[in-house]
Structures are given as C-alpha cells and as structure tokens.
Amino acid sequence: MSVTFPRGFRAAGVAAGMKPSGNPDLGLLVADAPCPAAGLFTTNLVQAAPVRLSRERLAASGGRALGVLVNSGQANAATGPQGEHDARVATARAAELLGAGPDDLLACSTGVIGEPLHMERLLDALPGLVSSLSEGGGSAFARAIITTDTLSKEARAEAGHFRVGGCAKGVGMIAPDLATMLVFVTTDAALAPGHLDRLARATLEPRFESLTVDGCRSTNDTVLAFASGGSGEAAEPGTAAWGALEEAFADVGESLLQQLAHDAEGVTHVLLIDVEGAASTEDARLVSRAVAASPLVKTAAFGGDPNPGRILQAVGAAGAEVDPAGVDVWIGDVPVVQGGVIPPGFFETKGAAAREAMQAPDVRIRVRLGGGPGRSRAVGCDLSYEYVRINGEYTT
C-alpha cells in the first residue's frame, strides 16, 4: 500500500519500455487535488533536469503540487536543453490527461546518465498509466521506480487519525548509471505547506542524509512529501497530534532507510556508526561519515575483521576537530581504542570479542571524541566482491 495508505492519493505503475528489461518503469502518484508538497534534493552541482524542474515548480507554487511522474531507465541528467524540454513535455502531457494545469506535476528520473528519455514510449504509455491510477496502486508505483534494487521498499505508520505511507528506491548503482535515491512519503493530515516542509526536514532529512553506500552523491537524489488532507483533520506544530505525526514520519523514514541500507549493492553487512562527544554536530557528522565511507573500514566489515587502526585512521582524517589522545572506540560493546590507544591485550587475544561483533549482520561502531555535545549517526555498508562485480563487470 505504501504511498496510497493515506487517504486522498492514487498511484499506478506500468511497463512503458523505458528499461530494456521490460519491467515496470513508469510511475505516477497523485493527490485528489493539488496539496502541500515538500522536496529535499541532491546537493551535487550537476543536477538532472527533473531535479531542477521539481525545485522550480515547488518554489513557484509556494510548496503545492498535484503529484509526481517518475521514470526509471534514463536519469535525464547531462542531457542539456533537450532534457529540460522532455521533462516539461512529459509532465504537462500527464497533467493534461488528469485535467490539471501544465505545472501541477513534479518529476523524478533514475537510470542512465546522459541518455535522452525515451519520449515516444513514455508519451504512448501515459494514457494507460493515468487510467490505471487507483487507491490501491502504491505497490505498483513502488515497483515501477526501482532499478537494481532487489526488492521494492514500502513503509506505513499511523498516528491517531493520520496515516503516513512511503516508498523508496535505492542505493544500487547500476552501471553505467549512478545510484539515485528516490523517496516518496505521503500523509492524509491537513497541513500548511510550510509545516509539511518542516516535518520533512525534521524527520526525513537527517535519516536520508546519514546513508552512504560509497560516498557518491547522485545527480538525481530526491525526497518528496505530500499531504493530501484526506483524513479531514489538521495538525499544527506544538500539538499532541503533531508530535504523533512527527513520530509516524520518522518511523516511515527509518524503515525506508533500513530497507535501503540492507539492499545496498553487494551488501553483506550494514554499518551503523554512532559518533558522540564531538565539538559540534557538524564535526560529529564529518567523523561518522568518514568512518562509514572508508574503504578500509568497509573491507574490514566484509572480512569480519575487527580493525581499530582503520577506524582511527578515518577519524583522524575526517577534517573534524579531534584530539587523538581523547578518542574512545567500541565495536559492538567491546572497547577497542581507549584514550587514543589500542589496548595491548587486543593483539594477544586477536580481538576475539570484537571479531564476533564485527561479524554480525549489523556492525555497530561507536566513537566518543570527547565531552562535546555533537552527535551523529551514519548508516553504511561493507565493500564486497559483489559491489565490484555490479559496478565493474557490467559493460554497456
């Protein structure tokens, strides 16, 4: 059900022939009427045409939209003016079929960078896509947006009268493509546009920013949230209902985040890196991401080998304010660095206790930098043969 679990939304997904595989590759999610919408977008300076278009439309409408048209197969990035034109034409034609205004739909694309959208196939498929929209179409939509994901990713939560639903596609990079993380979250709470944005920034942004598969930022990454108001009830910041809604957004975000991490390309272990005691939140983020993204930490996790020196190396090179003599590190519950020193006993036991923690499906590494207030979590994955195979062996 995912994005159509909240009332006031319909969705659909069809196979339009955008992907050579013949799998579903065109999805549409719409509210019953234009409604508050919020977006979080990639920080890469190279941005796909649909990213620029969605940004522009949300800015022009003051945070309202009818829904979003999503294709997989081509990323519509590095496609120049033709790519801009294609994104406009595709969304305007879909909106026309819905009886809506030409700027009412947002757009997302994921797939090969540089390859133009297969526009003829896309336009041919639109009437069928629109006619198959339904209140039970969330799962079909979720299936249409994936690329190398092995599973579609859906989540739902309830908060009193309110429902929240979400789906995502992941952090698989299909060569010659890039990972594109697309996340869609819906609610039937009646919200002011600014309030939906606030909710998305508070509950979704920190989660999806914490995820690193290989340190690369896609040209297409997008998180979109929609609030249909279909529950017939409003939520205002500062109320108990708002608090419950925040919690439901966070639950849906956390579920999708964990699904993305566990389906990352070639993953055999998920990394959960918690940093505390940093001078600032920004410092904590630098360190947690540096550890989660380090090829040496990632290969150590693949090998199930506890390796405090590699963690320390990443901490010291993260670019944060760090006093090496004040660093403590745990793998699971096992202390492996104390005051910047690896306990000599570690090598006598060959780190047996830490090894067990390093071989768990979820590897938990905790880094304490000092007594500061900054804390952050990064979620990553190991670096396996399969990652190299997926991204290296494929040739166009």
Place this chain on the structure above:
Amino acid sequence: MSVTFPRGFRAAGVAAGMKPSGNPDLGLLVADAPCPAAGLFTTNLVQAAPVRLSRERLAASGGRALGVLVNSGQANAATGPQGEHDARVATARAAELLGAGPDDLLACSTGVIGEPLHMERLLDALPGLVSSLSEGGGSAFARAIITTDTLSKEARAEAGHFRVGGCAKGVGMIAPDLATMLVFVTTDAALAPGHLDRLARATLEPRFESLTVDGCRSTNDTVLAFASGGSGEAAEPGTAAWGALEEAFADVGESLLQQLAHDAEGVTHVLLIDVEGAASTEDARLVSRAVAASPLVKTAAFGGDPNPGRILQAVGAAGAEVDPAGVDVWIGDVPVVQGGVIPPGFFETKGAAAREAMQAPDVRIRVRLGGGPGRSRAVGCDLSYEYVRINGEYTT
C-alpha cells in the same frame, strides 16, 4: 643503489624478526655526518610516534639529521606513551652504536597499527644492522622498508656534478594495517637546510600529494630528504645548477610516484586525472582527487567501461566551484562530455572509441572546468576484486 647513489651516504637492511614473514624489516640510512634534512608528513590528526619524533627532531635541529631508522611490521601508532618511549630508545641506541648523539636519527615505522614495536628483537638486531652499513646498501634498505609491495621501488638521477637517489614503499594496505607511504630521497649537493626543504616542497610534495589509492591518509606517511654535500659542490637557488638539481629531484619523485601507483593494491589500471580551467589550484585539486577517488570511476576503470556520467557525478560533488554547463571531459582523446552534456551519439556507438581508451593500462581522463588558471593532476588506480580480497579476506 637508490639512496646510496649520491656520495656521502651508507645504508643497510636486515631481517630482525619484526615481520612474521622473516623478510627484511629493519633499515638504516645515514650520511657521513649530520647534514641538512627535510620532512613532509601525513596530515592525519592521528599520527604515529615516529612521525611526531621526526617532526620534533627536525624542528629542534633546524633541519639537520644524521639519517633515519626504519622498521616494517609495526606502525607504532595508537601505542600511547609506550610507543613514544620505544621510538626514542630505538633511535638513541642506533645512534650510540654510530657514535652519534641520541637525537641525531629520525624514525619511520610501517605495519600494524596499535601493536607495540617488537623492541627486544629490534635492539638485538641493531649491532648487525650498523655493522652492515655500506655505500652499496641502498637496495637492501629499500627492501627492508616494504610491506605488501610486490617490488621494492628505487630511482636515481644526475644533475651535472650532483646525484639524486630515492626509494619508496607503497600504497599497499596490508590488513590489518594501513597503507604507509614512505619515501626517502638523497642528494650529494651541498645545501642549506632551508634550501633542501624548499626543494622537497617544490618537487616532491606535489607529486606524492597527487597519489590516491583509496582516499585514506595513513597515520605514518612520511617523505624525508637528505643532502650530504658529498659531491663537494654547493647549489644555490637561482643558479643553473639549482635548476638541474630541481629537475633531478622531480625525476626521482616522478619515477617513485609511478612505481607506487603501478604497484597499488589490486591495481589493474592506473588513473591519470588532469583537471584544467578551474577557478583556483585548490579547486582543480578537489576535482582531480574526487574523480580519482570515486569508487564508481574506479570500478568503471576496472571494467574498462567508459562512463561519462560517473565522472560528471564526481566533478559535481567535489566541493569546488563548478558551472556544470561549462564542463568538458575527455577519456584519452575522445570527448565524452561537451558543455555539461554527454553527446547523444555516445550511446549510439556505445562509446566505442572511449572504451578503447578506458581499457588502456594507464587511463587518462581530462576535465576542463572553464577558463580559469587552476590545474592539477591526480594519480590513482582502479578498484578490483583483488583490492577487496587483500583488504577484506585477511583476518588477524
């Protein structure tokens, strides 16, 4: 010959039992008398005891030293006060055997982080090491400092009366260790200490800073240069002799850099990333390193698959000032991005011409960002199954 090619140096290398393999693991390089010495050290905040000791001694002596004691097997990093003590005792004992002052020798270590130096074996081996010092000992020294390197790395050059020699150990990370890049360059020119430092910063620093195997900065990286004056002739900045000496330093540095890149862990292709037209040198460096370090570019090189989108992704996320619409990219001589757009013809031919360039042993990628003066080269390598095996499969 390498470091003993210039007159006025002796060197030796022995198997002291520091490494379990029984291979040579203790090296000593000394000038006939304390002479100008210069050092370039890792920027990681977590620094090994020998790095701190060498820095401290060069600062205290105003850039003079007798030589350097190097061990492989243990990195003597994250070893706390015991590590500091061990480095002092080892160098003082070697200096005593040489009839020199206790602070006259510098120190370098490479190997397991956190494991204490095997001091008893090291001290037992010192008399034999000192007695085997010879003017032909450069190659034995070069062999004693390597870890997972498949070959020792030596270079030499002449500049009129002057000789320059060098050796290096590389950018293999031996699990559970880290890569430690150690480089030693000697000359028999008579130089003021400040002038040697200037020579090292001008000719060695840019080269060894351009190398990235996996974006990780070791706790032990060190480049040391010594000038014995053994040629009996001096070189002063601004003279023709100085220019020739600079060129010889650059040649030795470039040779060692290329040897390091071609022996990187699991390497099957070397990446040469040239960036031009950046707003500043710093921006050019950010971009060239981001492309060379990108796991997506590295796996594409492993697969021999030209992939302009992956290169663009790395350019846009590098943190430099970039106008995406002004970016041009070539793989070899083949244009694959023009004005931020991948030419549509690229996908029709499946990038055949670029594919050939991508399958060469040295993959050359050129990125032009605009009309600015900034340029930079980064040297990297691909990401192969073998890299994952070396760093993942090994368990302590």
